[in-house]
Every structure is written in structure tokens, then in C-alpha cells.
Amino acid sequence: MLGQDRSIDDLLGTLRSGSSRDLSRLGQEIAAMPGRTALIDGLLPYPEARRWLRGTLLDQLDRDTAAEIAGHLLEWREDFDAGRRDRTTPAVISYLPFDTLRQEAAFLAGSNVASAFWERLTAEGTETLIPAAISVFTAGSPAARETTLHLLLLDPFSTLRLSPCDQGRLLAAALNDPDDEVRGLAAELIAETDPEQLLHDQARWTRDPSERVRMAAWDVAFTTDIEQASEDAAILLGDEAAPLAARRSALIALGDYLPTPRFAPLLALMVVHPNQELAEDAGDLLWTRHRTPIAAQAAAQSPHAAVREIAERLLHPQLGSPAAGGSRPGAPGGYDIYQEMLKLGQKPED
Structure with a gap:
């Protein structure tokens, strides 16, 4: 010894x-x-x-x-x-040995040898790879599950090309994952490869706890049928019993896809909404995307200080936004100090 x-x-x-x-x-x-x-x-x-x-x-x-x-x-x-x-x-x-690789799949998929692990399984074909990947989604850590999606479906340097059927099996497992990030990544991939899967149960996915899932579902809905999606989003937004996070996503989706003239009446209602988060989301949309007098004037009456501040800036008589009903020097309407100075220098008409 x-x-x-x-x-x-x-x-x-x-x-x-x-x-x-x-x-x-x-x-x-x-x-x-x-x-x-x-x-x-x-x-x-x-x-x-x-x-x-x-x-x-x-x-x-x-x-x-x-x-x-x-x-x-x-x-x-x-x-x-x-x-x-x-x-x-x-x-x-x-x-x-392959038996060890299969038994240790949940661990290896989240380790620093994840890439080598999937490369070796790939050499054996999808008959070996897909069951191993499904086992990772069943027993692996959130990091292992997210890494698996990236390596098998998103890695631009990978030589692996899964069939649409195999991709669907992986994404179906990931879309039902308990982790928000994994589920969100899966939803974004499904929105590109199989949007019908999100449309089929739109009410579920637009109320999902993950914001990435909700927005992926709304993106599919609005690009498929903007009229129906607008109606569905407005109904969800007005449902006081619905989760607040889902209502906020519905508001953002409406702001993303509707033109300002059509969105303005709803925006004017939301800037004065009693819920502070919804009203401030509406205020952000007013400031960044939808500057219109009807919404700006309504925001000036909001019960929330942050929203009123946005309205004050937009409606300022010298430094405001013409699109929202305010003015700036040189603007075609409202108060224009330069135009007033020119008028003072003009001779009176006979």
C-alpha cells in the first residue's frame, strides 16, 4: 500500500x-x-x-x-x-457506453459536454437521439432543457437536421415545460414552424404565465387574422377577472398591430384605467408609438402621476408633440413663437 x-x-x-x-x-x-x-x-x-x-x-x-x-x-x-x-x-x-449516455442524458445535456453528447447521439440517428431528448425534458434541469432546444434546433453550426415530425415532438414537450424560459423559447420556435399549434389553443397560450409565450401567441393570431385577434385581445383586456399579466400583453399586442387612428379610442380609455400598471403601459404606448390628441388629452386626466406627466410633455404649448396636440417652434399648428415674431414685423394692410 x-x-x-x-x-x-x-x-x-x-x-x-x-x-x-x-x-x-x-x-x-x-x-x-x-x-x-x-x-x-x-x-x-x-x-x-x-x-x-x-x-x-x-x-x-x-x-x-x-x-x-x-x-x-x-x-x-x-x-x-x-x-x-x-x-x-x-x-x-x-x-x-451508449447505455450510460442514455441513463445520464438529463445530466449531460446540462453540462459542459452537452454539445459533444448530442453530437455522439446524432451519429446513432434520431431513433436514439429523440428519446434521449424527450427524457431530458422529463427529468433534466431547466438549463439542460433550454440548452437542448438551442443545440438541436437553433445551433447554426450543427450538422443535425431533424425532420418536421421530430422537431414537432421536441417542441410539443418543450411547450408544456414548467419553466417559463423553456416554454417561451419553444413558443417562439413553434410560431415560426407550426403556428397552427398556438392558434389551436389560443386562449390558453395568450394567458400563459410566460410573457414570451403570450406574445408569440398574439403574434401568430394578429398575423393570421388581425380582425379576430383584435376582438379577442380587446375582450381579454376588458376582462377584469383575467390575470393582469395576460391583460397587459393583450394591450401591448393591440398597440403593436393596430394603426393609431383605430387604436386611439381604446388607448384613451386605458390611460385613465384605475389599474396603475395597465394605465402606465397605455401611457408608454402613447409616448412611443401612438401620439394622438384624443389619447393625450385623456391622459392629462389620468389618476396616475406618471401618465399625467407624459400628457403634460406631449401637450406642452411650446415643447410638445404636434401629433398629440401640443406644439413646437416651426410646427404647422398650435403656438409657434417664430410665426408670432414674423407677424409682429409685418406692415399693417391698408
């Missing part, structure tokens, strides 16, 4: 101070040792040794021994943390 400890100490010293040539030669020596497994097990508690095992020794072992050692290396979960960069960890994926 003492001799083994000494050997491990000697190996650690070489790993810490040796050249790359020395480390490669060391790997060849250990790979040829009859009792190498016990020696390798003794190195596993040391981070620098694990890095060397992954980066050098695995490639020098026979396939069966490498698979066994890769399994032991995977047990050190901290080496595979997604926030940790390490160019040696993907080597473990190369040697793990």
Missing part, C-alpha cells in the same frame, strides 16, 4: 511539472501496466490527475478499459459543471 502511495505521489509530481512529451510517455507506461486500474483509481481524487486522464490517458487505453475509466471520471460531477470550461471533458463522452 505504501508503494502504491509513493507511486501516486511520483505520478502527481510528474503531472504537475512534466512536459507534454513526459506526460504522453507516462500515459504509455501506465497503459502497459498490468495493475493500471488500481493505480488510476488512486489518481481520481486529484483534479489535475483527472484532467490528464481525460486529455491523455483515455486515448492510450484499450476500448474496454477506457470505457470503464470514463465511467469513473463521470462520477466527478464538478468537472462537468456548465459554467466550467475544460477542453478535456468531451473525451469522456467518446468512451462512455
